[in-house]
Amino acid sequence: MNADFFYTTAFGRGVLGLMQRMHIFRPVARFLHTKASRIMIPNYIKKNGIDMTPYGDRAYLSFADFFGRKREDIVFDSDPCALTAPCDSLLSVHDITEGLEIPMKGSLYTIPDLIPDRETAELFGGGLCLVFRLEASDYHHFCYFDDIYSIETFFVPGQLHSVQPIALRHYPVFRLNRRWCSVLKTAHFETAVQTEIGAMAVGGVTLAENSGVMKKGDEMGNFELAGSTIVLLLKKNIKDRLELFAEKADKEVRVRIGQTIGRLKNEDQT
Numbered sequence: 001m002n003a004d005f006f007y008t009t010a011f012g013r014g015v016l017g018l019m020q021r022m023h024i025f026r027p028v029a030r031f032l033h034t035k036a037s038r039i040m041i042p043n044y045i046k047k048n049g050i051d052m053t054p055y056g057d058r059a060y061l062s063f064a065d066f067f068g069r070k071r072e073d074i075v076f077d078s079d080p081c082a083l084t085a086p087c088d089s090l091l092s093v094h095d096i097t098e099g100l101e102i103p104m105k106g107s108l109y110t111i112p113d114l115i116p117d118r119e120t121a122e123l124f125g126g127g128l129c130l131v132f133r134l135e136a137s138d139y140h141h142f143c144y145f146d147d148i149y150s151i152e153t154f155f156v157p158g159q160l161h162s163v164q165p166i167a168l169r170h171y172p173v174f175r176l177n178r179r180w181c182s183v184l185k186t187a188h189f190e191t192a193v194q195t196e197i198g199a200m201a202v203g204g205v206t207l208a209e210n211s212g213v214m215k216k217g218d219e220m221g222n223f224e225l226a227g228s229t230i231v232l233l234l235k236k237n238i239k240d241r242l243e244l245f246a247e248k249a250d251k252e253v254r255v256r257i258g259q260t261i262g263r264l265k266n267e268d269q270t
Contacts, residue, residue, distance in 0.1 A: 029225060033064045038060060040063050041063060041066045049137055064225055068206075076143070076217035081263050081264040083189070085256065085258065085259045085261050087132055090255075091246055091255045092131045092133075093128065093130050095127075095129075095239070096126060096127045096129050096233070111129065114179075120193060123193075124233045124235055126239070127235045134228055134229065142223075143218060143219055143257060144216055145232070148215075151210055153181065153182040155179075180221075189264075192238075193232070194232050208220060241264050
């Protein structure tokens with residue numbers, strides 16, 4: 001059974017709801033942390049066309065160990081005006097207008113859907129919403145996109161639905177799925193909000209320890225066992241000064257972690 005079964009048929013949706021309520025996926029998650037799960041790794045690499053060259057030749061203790069593999073060759077643009085991608089992903093960019101409904105592969109979501117704290121959500125009216133959707137082949141760690149001098153993170157409980165397009169057409173996934181919201185006081189992009197959204201069944205997020213003062217490119221965390229989505233909100237003052245290298249459109253573009261995706265104009269250029 002795959003995502004099509006669970007999300008396109010009434011019976012499948014009923015089964016999925018029952019499985020969610022019974023926490024049936026917990027044994028799956030436990031299995032993926034065992035040595036026996038290593039048998040899944042070669043097929044996963046082949047099926048998703050993953051280039052393992054950056055990871056070297058090492059043995060993995062489990063599928064979970066493989067999925068959380070780390071790279072040491074990531075480089076972030078040191079220019080303080082450079083807006084960098086926090087992760088590997090498909091990126092779409094949207095202006096935050098009143099009543100904005102963000103199209104995500106057949107479903108529509110509003111900023112309050114993603115950030116339950118209304119006062120925080122209202123800070124970003126007229127700003128910019130960047131949606132980073134990770135695929136199976138992507139590196140599932142994510143980093144700080146700028147120097148950070150204050151971090152406030154809160155957890156929003158929820159379910160764990162797939163973020164595949166078939167699921168997004170049938171469920172308000174980003175409203176239902178558990179997520180982690182971080183209010184980031186950045187050195188060059190004012191206050192930003194970054195939200196990490198868990199994915200199907202066994203996906204979660206591990207956040208790295210931080211001292212409250214972090215550098216651009218420092219590890220912020222990683223997704224566990226399944227891919228998902230990161231949503232980054234920037235304020236209007238930043239949008240007005242930002243030259244983006246990706247068009248604001250429903251179409252997604254491929255970006256890599258650390259890649260420069262925009263650049264702030266100097267004040268005397270605005």
